[in-house]
Amino acid sequence: MDQFQHNSAGYLANHMARLFAAGLARRIQPLGLAPAQFMVLLELWHSDGRTQADxxxxxxxxxxxxxxxxxxMERDGLIRRLPSEEDRRARLIHLTDRARALEAEAKTAAGAQNAQALSGLDAAERATFIALMRRVIGNMQRG
Known part of the structure; x- marks a missing residue:
């Protein structure tokens, strides 16, 4: 890693994200999940019945x-698409019983990945790291 890479927030964030994704993939693969599916499931476990656009x-x-x-996910029996009661043109994405049954185990696997990644940090460092990541994400979302 050269000096630019060593000090580049973008390079380091990308490298860290790829390592997180690979570790998460290994941990949730036995559940039949991929990281992209897990991210969608997190959204639906929080609030089921959302549109694809949402x-x-x-x-x-x-x-x-x-x-x-x-x-x-539909092919794998994790979601089903149903017409919206408010707008018949819209189809809402709903969890299946299979997806609901995976929630605890999938979140435990993700928690283990986070714990491994943050294992060298004390509680205050972890809180600061998370807060700084949120701020950087916010900065980038505002453009």
Whole structure:
């Protein structure tokens, strides 16, 4: 790693994200999940019955990426699409019983990945690190 990479927030954030994703993938793969599916499930476990557009915006991903992820999740029996009662043109994404049953185990796996990643930090450092990441994300979302 050269000096630029060593001091580049973007390079380091990207490297860290890839390592997190790989570790998470290893931990949730036995559950039949991929990281992209897990992110969608986190949103739906928090608030079930959302539109594809809402999920796309919440996760800040491309519409085509979300469409492909949801297609795989529907194929795998994790979600179902139902017409909205308020707007018959809209279809809402709902969790299946299978997806609901995976919540505790998937969150435990993700928690283990986070614990491993943050294991060298004390509680105050962890809190500061998380707070700083939130601020940086906020900065970038504001453009």
């Amino acid at each position: 999920l796309t915006a919440a996760l800040d991903v491309e519409q085509a990426t979300m469409a492909n992820t949801l297609k795989r």
